[in-house]
Amino acid sequence: MSQRLSGIPLSPGIAIGPAWWLETPVATTGHSDIPRNPETERARLEAAREQAKRELAAILADQQHALPPESLAILEAQQLMLDDPDLLQHVTAAIHAGQSASDAWRSATDAIAAQLSALPDPYFQARAADVRDIQQRVLRCLGGVAEEAVYPTTPHVLLADDLVPSQTVTLPLDRILGIALVGGGPTSHATILARARGLPAVAGLGRALHMIAPETLVILDGDRGEIIVNPDEATLVEARAQQAAWHAAQKAAAATAAEPGQLADGTRIEIAANIGSAADARAAVQAGAEGVGLLRTEFLYLDRVTPPSTEEQFAIYQEIFTLLEGRPVVVRTFDIGGDKPAPYLSLPPEANPFLGVRAIRLARQQPALLDTQLDALLRTGYPTLRIMFPMVATIAEIHWLRERVDAAIARLTSQGLTPPPGLQIGMMVEIPAAALLAEHFAAVVDFFSIGTNDLAQYTLAADRTNPAVAALADALHPAVLRLIQHVVSAAHPAGRWVGVCGELAGDPVAAPILVGLGIDELSMAPAAIPAVKAVLRQWTRDAAEHLAQEALRQESAEAVRQLVQAMMPHR
Structure with a gap:
């Protein structure tokens, strides 16, 4: 009997075929480990990290010409996480405090994933999946667990509780028609990768998805966010016609x-890209972006024990702006604060940090953070720079922010430098x-x-x-x-x-x-x-x-x- 399950549209398109449930090995090593000599544990962790690096390098080499830059950038970011000095500092400290390598790695990455999940921006919430992906990869290496999931030998619609990015990027496209998930959401990196690989996908289908037996015929509609189980012939004919039209x-x-x-009628509409890194900027240009409507800068401030300096920010902005080749770029000043417990902020806990001291509210309490960012941005001299302030609620706030910009321009000109000629100042609504x-x-x-x-x-x-x-x-x-x-x-x-x-x-x-x-x-x-x-x-x-x-x-x-x-x- 035909049945429809509704979820969240992730990636457009229609997939028709038998269902296949994905089973992925889970790293169980960790809390059962007996703490050993700290130097031994550090050596174990180092070996596991190196093995994880080799695995990611192999995936990147295999997929280098099959994926667009924004998809490759996700895996490259995971490589960087494995060498993150702040993460390694926390793990090393935990090992010397008596934890095993796996316990220390698990607790440190759990903390980072929780921090990212709490951010208001879905782009950074999605990074939590990267952290958990890396967490499991290293734990598997520590415990000697094989990472390979079992895929069908013929084309199927893949059903799973959820997918991490490295799973999505290695899916055998000749055998995976589409993806249906119990959980997941529209801003995950797995979603980005599914779209990049042209795989229709639906998330949030709930536990009812588990009622679908393997090999059951299904229609997965990524536009409507639904899956049809055991469709009748008329529904099948209609779905196949829609599928052909979508591909065209x-x-x-x-x-x-x-x-x-x-x-x-020829009316121009500027189509820009949301980015958060140099790799994203490269992907935006290749995708046809006419500019950048949102450059997130939180990545400069997270996962570290000190705030970024003017010089560090300047170098990163210059790298991104060079790739954009003069296209207009809107840079959002940092949106960090009470919901992101960075050590250098020294903020008290808040009952509702999403509506608390964050973004420009934090800047007014700690103006040196904003001044440093403004100095770095203005020093680039990028001709079409647009600076945008988030979380603005009152006129007094925007007047104060304009004063900080004017002061930063004065500092710049006093050094004999020229501010960006096309500078614009804006705000998020x-x-x-x-x-x-x-x-x-x-x-x-x-x-x-x-x-x-x-x-x-x-x-x-x-x-x-x-x-x-x-x-x-x-x-x-x-x-x-x-x-x-x-x-x-x-x-x-x-x-x-x-x-x-x-x-x-x-x-x-x-x-x-x-x-x-x-x-x-x-x-x-x-x-x-x-x-x-x-x-x-x-x-x-x-x-x-x-x-x-x-x-x-x-x-x-x-x-x-x-x-x-x-x-x-x-x-």
Whole structure:
């Protein structure tokens, strides 16, 4: 009998085939170890780390020409984690305190994973999966456990509780049609890799997925986020037709990804990328990004015992800016604070750190942190630099921030250096208060960038990191769209441009609505750029504006998504 299970769309496309349950060896070594001589344990850990490095190097060599840069960058980041000095310092200290190598490694990596999972930015939450991936790899090496999972010998739809990045990147593409997960989420690195490898994927299907027996015929719909078990013949025929159409559309989108972002009537829409490293910058350029709408800088501040110096930051910014070759880049100043217990912050614990002393609130308490970052950014002289401040809630905050920028420019010119000629100062709109007072902020900033992830969760009072309520924080909810409309209506008369850098910008369903609301720039993960450009080419400005007005009249995010499908142009 046919049955449908609903989850979270991860990677688009349709997969049809028999089900296969993935079983992965788990490293159980650790708490059962008997502590030994510290030098012996250090030697064991060093041998395991070296073996883990060799395994990752082998994967990278094998996949070098099969994966895009953003996917390879994930594994390269894991290699760097194995040599992270702060991590190794903590592990070594624990070993000398009497712990075994596996216990010390497990506890140190658990702490880092927990810290990353608590961050408000989904990009950094996703890094927790990398840490756990590395944790298990080293523990397997310590315990002599084989890492190979057992895959089917013929094409199947893969079912699993969850996947870590190194598993996703090594999937045998000739035998894996799609991925269905009990857990998981839309911002994980495994999701990025699934999209990069063109694998339809759905997460959050829950324990009901375990009711599917191996070899059961299923249809996995990565666009709708559902899996159909034992489909009837009519459903199969329809799914195969949709599958063929999707493959044709993907091929066409990839062929035109380097073309400018524009609508069918020639209206230009800047399509930019969200990045967090030099590897991401390289991937963005190759994917057709016309700029960077969000450069996250938290990676400079995390997993260390001292804050980054001006010189260290300057070198990293220069490396990234060189790769961008003059394209405009929006740099978000650090969004760290009470929810990220870095040792050098010396902040007291907070009951609700997500709404506590973080981002610019921390900067006002410890202005030297912000001054150092501003000095490093301005020293680059990058001609199209745009500096953006997160978590702005009041006009007083933005006035204070402008004063810090002016002071940094004065320091720069006193040294005989010239500030970036096209410098712009902007703010993120992620707090409803900022959206509602946009006409006042427009007198002080040069641009707005809307962080739809936080704006949605704060507007709808739903923690997007909590699986029980995450579905409520859908940024296509009409209440969120109305806030976006209000920002645009306040910004444009003042001559300010508005971008969107949240996950919504990379959603092909949402993109025409955002453009119809008047958004000037959409910034997204590099892998999403070809599909969004292709979708926008189907819409005229008039059609997108009509769609947006109809969307504002709907009563739910689900109704908005249905509206887009109903009004999609047929070209």
